[in-house]
Amino acid sequence: MARFRALLRFGLAVPVVLSLAASFGTAPASAAAVPRAQSAAQTEDADLPTYVVNTTTDRRTIAEVRQAVTAAGGTIVVTYDRIGVIVAHAANPDFGARMRAVPGVQSAGNTRGTPLSAAGTNDEGPVRRLSRAEAARIEKAAGEGAEPLEAEQWDLPAIGADKAAKINPGSRNVTVAVIDTGVDDTHPDLAANFSPSQSASCVSGKADTTYGSWRPADVNYFHGTHVAGTIAAARNGIGVAGVAPGVRISAITVAQPIPRQLIYAESVVCAFVFAADHGVQITNNSYYVDPWQYNCLDNPDQKAIVDAVNRAQLYAQRKGTLNVAGAGNSNDDLSTLPGAGGVAPGGSAPAKRTLAPRTCWDVPAQLPGVVTVSGTSATNAKAYYSNYGLGEIDVAAPGGDQYQAADTPSGEGGILSTLPDNQYGYEQGTSMATPHVAGVAALLKSAHPQATPAQLQAMLRAQADNPGCPADPYDWNGDGVVDAVCVGDQRVNGFYGYGIVNALRAVK
Numbered sequence: 001m002a003r004f005r006a007l008l009r010f011g012l013a014v015p016v017v018l019s020l021a022a023s024f025g026t027a028p029a030s031a032a033a034v035p036r037a038q039s040a041a042q043t044e045d046a047d048l049p050t051y052v053v054n055t056t057t058d059r060r061t062i063a064e065v066r067q068a069v070t071a072a073g074g075t076i077v078v079t080y081d082r083i084g085v086i087v088a089h090a091a092n093p094d095f096g097a098r099m100r101a102v103p104g105v106q107s108a109g110n111t112r113g114t115p116l117s118a119a120g121t122n123d124e125g126p127v128r129r130l131s132r133a134e135a136a137r138i139e140k141a142a143g144e145g146a147e148p149l150e151a152e153q154w155d156l157p158a159i160g161a162d163k164a165a166k167i168n169p170g171s172r173n174v175t176v177a178v179i180d181t182g183v184d185d186t187h188p189d190l191a192a193n194f195s196p197s198q199s200a201s202c203v204s205g206k207a208d209t210t211y212g213s214w215r216p217a218d219v220n221y222f223h224g225t226h227v228a229g230t231i232a233a234a235r236n237g238i239g240v241a242g243v244a245p246g247v248r249i250s251a252i253t254v255a256q257p258i259p260r261q262l263i264y265a266e267s268v269v270c271a272f273v274f275a276a277d278h279g280v281q282i283t284n285n286s287y288y289v290d291p292w293q294y295n296c297l298d299n300p301d302q303k304a305i306v307d308a309v310n311r312a313q314l315y316a317q318r319k320g321t322l323n324v325a326g327a328g329n330s331n332d333d334l335s336t337l338p339g340a341g342g343v344a345p346g347g348s349a350p351a352k353r354t355l356a357p358r359t360c361w362d363v364p365a366q367l368p369g370v371v372t373v374s375g376t377s378a379t380n381a382k383a384y385y386s387n388y389g390l391g392e393i394d395v396a397a398p399g400g401d402q403y404q405a406a407d408t409p410s411g412e413g414g415i416l417s418t419l420p421d422n423q424y425g426y427e428q429g430t431s432m433a434t435p436h437v438a439g440v441a442a443l444l445k446s447a448h449p450q451a452t453p454a455q456l457q458a459m460l461r462a463q464a465d466n467p468g469c470p471a472d473p474y475d476w477n478g479d480g481v482v483d484a485v486c487v488g489d490q491r492v493n494g495f496y497g498y499g500i501v502n503a504l505r506a507v508k
Contacts, residue, residue: 048089049089049090049091049093049095049110049112050077050087050088050089050110050111050112050205050264050266051074051087051088051089051090051095051096051099051108051109051110051111051304052085052086052087052107052108052109052111052265052266052269052304052305052307052308053065053069053085053086053087053088053099053105053108053304054084054085054086054105054106054107054108054304054307054308054311055084055085055086055104055105055106056084056104056106057081057082057083057084059081061084061103061104062079062081062084062086062104064102064103064104065086065099065102065104065105066079066086068098068099068102068105069086069088069090069099072090072092072095072098072099073090073091073092073095074088074089074090074092074095074099075088075089075090076088077089077204077205077206077266078205078206078270080269080270080273080312082273082315083269083273083311083312083314083315084106084311085269085308085311085312087205087206087266087269087270095110096108096109096110096300096301096304097300100300106307107300107303107304107307107308108300108304109299109300109301109302109303109304109305110301111264111265111266111301111304111305111308112262112264112290112291127222127226127419127425127426127427128412128414128425128426128427129419129423129424129425130149130416130423130424130425130426134410135148135149135424137409137410138151138152138409138410141409146162146241147233147235147236147237147238147239147240147241148237148238148239149239149240149416149424150162150240150241151408151409152240152408152409152410152412152416153240153241153408153415153416154378154398154406154407154408155230155378155397155398155400155415155436156241156243158376158378158380158398158500159243159397159398159436159440159500159501159502159503159504160502160503160504160505161241161243161244161436161439161440161503161504162241163503163504164243164443164503164504164506164507165235165241165245165246167504167507167508168246168443168446168447168507169235169244169245169246169247170232170244170245170246170247170439170442170443170446171246171247171445171446171449172246172247172248173446173449174244174247174248174281174282174442174445174446174449175195175198175247175248175249175250175279175280175281175282176231176232176244176247176248176249176250176280176281176282176283176284176438176439176441176442177198177199177249177250177251177252177271177275177280177282177283177284178224178227178228178231178249178250178251178252178284178435179252179254179268179271179272179275179283179284179285179287180223180224180227180228180251180252180253180254180255180284180286180287181216181221181222181223181224181253181254181255181261182201182214182215182216182217182221182224182225182251182253182255183199183214183215183216183224183225183228183249183250183251184215184216184225184418184419184420184421185199185214185215185251186215187225187229187418187419187420187422188236188238188239188422189229189233189234189236189238189239189240189418190225190228190229190232190233190234190249190418192234192236193232193233193234193242193245193246193247193248193249194248194249194250194251195248195249195250196211196214196250197278198248198250198275198278198279198280199213199214199250199251199252200213200214200252200253200274201213201214201252201253202252202253202254202267202268202270202271202274203253203254203255203256203257203267204266204267204270205264205266205267205269205270206270207270207274213253214250214251214252214253215251215253216253216420217255217257219419219420219421221255221261221420222419222420222425223255223286223427223431224251224253224255225417225418225419225420226415226417226418226419226425226427226431226432227284227286227417227431227432227434227435228249228251228418228435229242229417229418229424230242230243230415230417230432230435230436230439231243231244231247231249231284231435231438231439231442232244232245232246232247232248232249232439232442233245233417233418239418239424240416240417240418240424242439243435243436243438243439243440243442243443243503244439244440244442244443244446244503246446247439247442247443247446250275250278250280252270252271252274252275252283254267254268254270254271254287255267262290262291263287263288263289263290264289264290264291265289265304265305265308265309265363266308268285268289268309268312268364269308269309269311269312270312271283271312272309272312272313272315272316272321272323273312273315273316275316275321276315276316276318276319276320276321277319280316280321281320281321281322281442281445282321282322282323282324282438282441282442282445282456283316283321283322283323283324283438284324284434284435284438285323285324285325285326285364285365285370285434286325286326286429286430286431286432286434286435287326287431288326288328288362288363288364288365289305289309289363289364292305293328293330293362294337294360294361294362295360295361295363296359296360296361297359297360297361298359305363306361306363306367309363309364309367310363310364310367310368313364313367313369313370314367314368314369317369317453317454320452320453321453322371322441322445322453322456322457323364323367323369323370323371323453324370324371324373324434324437324438324441325364325365325367325370325371325372325373325434326365326373326375326429326430326431326433326434327362327365327372327373327374327375327386327387327388327389327392327393327430328362328365328386328387328430329375329385329386329387329429329430329431330385330387331384331385331386331387331388331483331484332387332388332389333387333388333389333484333485333494334362334365334366334387334388334389334392334393335389335390335391335392335487335494336389337360362387366392369453369454369457371394371395371437371441371457371460372392372393372394372497373393373394373395373396373397373430373433373434373436373437374386374387374388374393374395374396374397374399374430374433374495374496374497375396375397375398375399375400375401375428375429375430375432375433376396376397376398376399376401376433376496376500377398377399377400377401377403377404377413378398378400378401378404378405378406378407378413379404380467380500381401381404381470381476382396382474382484382486382495382496383399383400383401383404383428383430383433384401384403384476384477384483385401385428385429385430386399386430386433387430388484388486388494388495389494390487390488390492390493390494391494392494392497393494393495393496393497394457394460394461394497394498395437395460395461395464395496395497395498395499395500395501396433396464396495396496396497396499396500396501397433397434397436397437397440397500397501398415398432398433398436398500399415399428399429399430399431399432399433400413400414400415400426400427400428400429400432401413401414401428402414402428403476403477412426413428414426414427414428414432415427415428415432417432436501437460437501439503440460440501440502440503440506441456441460443503443506443507444456444459444460444463444506446507447506447507459506460498460501461497461498461499462498463501463502463505463506464496464497464498464499464500464501464502465499465500465502466490466491466492466493466496466498466499466500467490467496467499467500468489468490468493468496469486469487469488469489469490469493469494469495470486470495473485474486474495
């Protein structure tokens with residue numbers, strides 16, 4: 001797949017950007033987001049060649065490997081002893097090869113390569129921010145007892161979340177961590193449910209728990225705030241509602257400083273370990289790990305990336321954390337991965353390669369035990385962009401589709417949610433599908449507090465509604481060309497996995 005992250009970049013807002021606090025009348029003036037400026041150290045760190053060195057977990061081996069890192073000219077950033085991952089900076093291009101020759105080292109590789117420019121989030125196309133005039137029209141259509149903008153949230157009734165909230169909005173004992181670009185916890189729809197003690201910045205690969213470190217560095221880092229609103233925007237008479245409006249959310253920032261906004265392996269390792277060690281029950285992962293769209297095990301650098309991230313997410317699972325991830329937005333069949341592609345975006349002369357299933361991985365979505373999510377439209381069809389694949393997708397959820405109009409005041413096919421600085425806007429992508437599943441998982445965890453991650457995954461599958469493969473060939477743009485092939489039956493298939501999640505069943 002030669003397409004790089006042009007399909008996955010942050011979008012530019014259309015020129016209708018207005019703060020909506022005044023239109024709702026209840027948001028305090030002090031609620032405006034205070035973007036956290038990136039420190040000079042973080043900005044400098046973004047350009048340093050970085051490696052993960054993965055070892056056995058006995059103390060003696062880790063101590064010896066740490067000495068070898070230093071002897072080879074490396075500078076240790078952090079060591080995650082419990083999973084055997086060492087993060088280090090090193091200028092020597094042979095550093096990875098030298099580390100792989102050290103006894104006890106099981107894999108080692110460069111996590112960054114050349115400086116890149118695209119983002120690894122799984123949103124598709126630009127954000128469209130809601131104007132004050134649009135918000136006023138939507139508010140007039142609000143039903144009794146609904147949030148002011150809920151008439152525009154077609155995604156909630158699509159999975160029964162509006163009815164589920166009346167039965168059980170979720171437990172305050174359940175926290176969903178948004179591993180992403182940061183969350184504006186001052187947003188009036190998010191502040192009441194935000195958990196600062198379970199939040200941090202993992203941008204450098206080492207957790208920074210300074211107050212506010214989890215906030216987006218800029219208002220254009222809107223992705224994580226949008227995701228957070230879908231999960232747990234409060235039912236407080238302001239703006240929108242989340243799938244699980246009674247649970248708590250936290251933020252673990254993993255996106256590099258402006259202008260790169262990349263999400264590297266060491267940041268994700270840090271995030272999974274931090275979430276697990278701070279009692280987070282569910283993580284939302286609406287991204288894939290830069291710089292490669294697919295990491296192939298026959299490449300030593302990419303193998304080390306897969307190894308390090310997998311160790312961290314398995315550690316989280318063992319500690320009781322369910323990890324939910326978007327399948328991606330390239331309309332790829334993950335079960336076959338045909339053709340050439342998977343180039344590293346932004347390099348001077350990236351080499352094409354042939355991708356092989358179960359050899360080249362979408363990380364973290366295809367890692368073992370991770371709930372992999374495909375996206376659907378307002379008509380419950382597979383969204384045109386969503387990756388798919390029999391045996392690769394666990395469940396599906398509303399991700400939005402601009403070509404499928406919704407039965408809402410605007411007809412907008414995207415997902416409406418929170419944005420920094422008290423704003424709201426529409427996005428689409430498996431990034432938007434994933435928090436719907438994380439929200440339903442939070443409802444299940446609320447109803448079954450002793451459930452393990454594996455049990456929660458089984459319940460998500462069991463309670464989903466499966467439309468089955470479409471009767472007609474999948475041709476989303478009507479040009480006569482079949483754009484994707486659904487394999488499977490109404491129990492499990494490549495488009496929906498075990499089906500579209502059901503929040504109402506989760507609380508019943």
